[in-house]
Amino acid sequence: MWPRDRRSYRVALVADRYLNPPKGGLDAIPILLEAEWGAMQLPADDYPSAVARPLLEQVAEQVEEFHRRGYDAVVIGKREGLDEALAAAGVPRLDRIEPANARSLRAFLSRRKPPEAKSSRRRSTSGKR
Numbered sequence: 001m002w003p004r005d006r007r008s009y010r011v012a013l014v015a016d017r018y019l020n021p022p023k024g025g026l027d028a029i030p031i032l033l034e035a036e037w038g039a040m041q042l043p044a045d046d047y048p049s050a051v052a053r054p055l056l057e058q059v060a061e062q063v064e065e066f067h068r069r070g071y072d073a074v075v076i077g078k079r080e081g082l083d084e085a086l087a088a089a090g091v092p093r094l095d096r097i098e099p100a101n102a103r104s105l106r107a108f109l110s111r112r113k114p115p116e117a118k119s120s121r122r123r124s125t126s127g128k129r
Contacts (some may be wrong), residue, residue, distance in 0.1 A: 008035075008036040008037060008038070008115075008118065009070065009071045009072065009115045009117035009118040010035075010036070010037045010038065010071065010072045010073070010074075010112070010115055010118075011037065011038040011039070011040055011063070011066055011071060011072075011073050012028070012032055012037050012038070012039050012040070012073070012074050012075070012076050012109075013040050013042055013059060013063065013073065013074070013075045013076070013079075013082070013094070014028055014032075014039050014040065014041055014042060014075075014076045014077060015042050015045075015075075015076060015077025015078060015079055016041060016042060016043065016044040016045065016077075016079075017045070017077060018076055018077050018099075019039065019041050020044075026099055026101060026102060026105070028076055028099075028105060031102055031105050031106055031109070032109075034106075035106070035109045035110065037109060040059055040062065040063075042056070042059065042077070042079040042082060043055045043056065043079065045079065045080070049081065052079075052080075052081055053081060053085075056079070056081050056082055056084075056085035057085050057088070057089075059082075059085065060082075060085040060086045060088065060089035060091060061089055063086060063089065063091050063094075064086075064089040064090055064091050067091050067092070069117055070115055070116030070117035070118075071115050071116075071117050072112055072115035073091075073094050074094055074095050074096060074097070074108075074109075074112070075094050075095070075096035075097075076096070076097055076099065076105065077096075077098060078096070078098065095112075
């Protein structure tokens, strides 16, 4: 028997400072896991533009694919150059949050309606995926 498929068809683009927080900073990973969201790490703010730009383009391409397939995507934090990369890939502006604390991040994620991909997903009749 296969374990339950926990994919939520939701992905958060997360600023590095929320995945590798400084001492006392907000760590988004436990909150995202609890809410069953995937995460894509954005390049750290101290990456030079020449390094960050192609990484942001790759993120944007993946998000465009998710968007076409009905996934929900949000931004946690900010990263210079992200909006331009997403726009160039044809991704509409994503909802975003600069969470002050874990509670505000949980509230933001919990208010999201089920994504189109999850609500329209077909169940397999063979029991396999």
